[in-house]
Amino acid sequence: MFVDPEKTRDISDLVYSRQPLLISQTAAWRSIQVAHYLHPPWETPQYFALAHLIQVHLGKPVNMLLNLSGNCHDLQLTAGDISIYTAGSLIQSRWDQVAEFINLYIHPDFFQRLSAASLSPDQARLLQKPQVRDPLIQQIGQVLKTELETNGLMNRFYAESLATALVAHLLRRYMLLPPTLRQHGDGLPEYCLQQVMDHVHAHLAEDLSLDELAAIAQISPYYFARLFKQSIGVSPHQYVIQRRIERAKQLLQDDQIAIADVALQCGFPSHSHFTKLFQHQTGMTPKRYRHDHKALGDGVLSRRLPESEFDHRISF
CATH class of the missing domain: 1.10.10.60 (Homeodomain-like)
Structure with a gap:
């Protein structure tokens, strides 16, 4: 079974027996899809993930038996645990208590585009982590969940910024060969910064995106966000x-x-x-x-x- 991250609601029908409490499919977020589940005991079918899946575990401890690409893991997951499953993984899991979790789906194309700034294609391999503690990923997941609870009031720009920050963190912490990120001390060139600011002023009524502004600067969204903040002291968002x-x-x-x-x-x-x-x-x-x-x-x-x-x- 193949699971497409761009059809998050279909994942609920194919993998889970319950619909998510919250879902980002209607929020027009392009770089990341988010779903929040409160699910009774269940055994999923075996499915092939077409996206990188970051799972943030919430609520009470849950015993989970995980089959990840043929490797079995007997886990006790508690609130704050993070599971990282890479695109291309074959996944099947079973849990025996009510489980609460947030699924963050990152499309491989988006991940590849950001990683290209610091890695060659053969280096851009994300590690599988069935259970790890990572406060930053937990915080990003919680913020995105809160946005869905408030009807996605924080627009696509902020969701993209969070997705970019999440991928940057994964690149630093969970790669087979960690990248050497380029260091920038001076921010954006003045002419480039002015072009970006002029574009923002001229298009305030439109649904601006981080990708759009980064394209003006002709650098990746991750480096653009870092350099922009170095230049004026606040994030693009x-x-x-x-x-x-x-x-x-x-x-x-x-x-x-x-x-x-x-x-x-x-x-x-x-x-x-x-x-x-x-x-x-x-x-x-x-x-x-x-x-x-x-x-x-x-x-x-x-x-x-x-x-x-x-x-x-x-x-x-």
């Missing part, structure tokens, strides 16, 4: 959010523009998403901001949270 909030502040000064239209013109997928993020960044709702600005007449309101409270999420 944070920069885009900052610019969208500043554009929104300008538009909110015009009472003739509905707040829902402000959200769309600034690239937010919905009114509720815009309101939540605007309040997180400024300490007030868009409606309150507009009211206070009007009360101040021609004054410019610039109330912001302290820098230490700017963003509590993972920054990549």
Whole structure:
């Protein structure tokens, strides 16, 4: 049986007896697919994985008998354990208690594209790890799960950033031959940085992606994210959010523009998403901001949270 990572819901029907509690298939995330399961005791059929599968185990301890490409493993998995199964693996598992886990599916093409910056094709071999402790992978999995719980409010850009950070971590920690990552101390060239920033400003209303910005700089998304942050001190995702909030502040000064239209013109997928993020960044709702600005007449309101409270999420 072959399992296609781009058809996450089909995986539930083919491999598991229960549908996932949460699934990313409707969130338009391209680089990674995510599913959160709470599953009763079960024995999966034997299936051939077409994607790299990173499994983050949650909940109570579970005894699992795993057959991984002909090698048997008798595991006791606890909350925080990570399982890494590479694309091309033949997998069958059985567990005897209710199991809770997050499946992260990474397409081999995406993995290969990022690894090409530091590895030759014959080196880009990910190691199988049926059971390992890795707080960073656990944290990334939990953040993606939280995004699905909030209806994917953090857009495709952030999901791609997390997927890029996850692959970069796998490259550093779980490769047959660990890569020698190039060191960059000066950030992006000034002309290149300006091109990226100009593109962001010109396309704030669109669904910007990390791949899109990295293509302008003509480097891999992983190196682009590192160099961009070295250049201006914030991640690409944070920069885009900052610019969208500043554009929104300008538009909110015009009472003739509905707040829902402000959200769309600034690239937010919905009114509720815009309101939540605007309040997180400024300490007030868009409606309150507009009211206070009007009360101040021609004054410019610039109330912001302290820098230490700017963003509590993972920054990549």
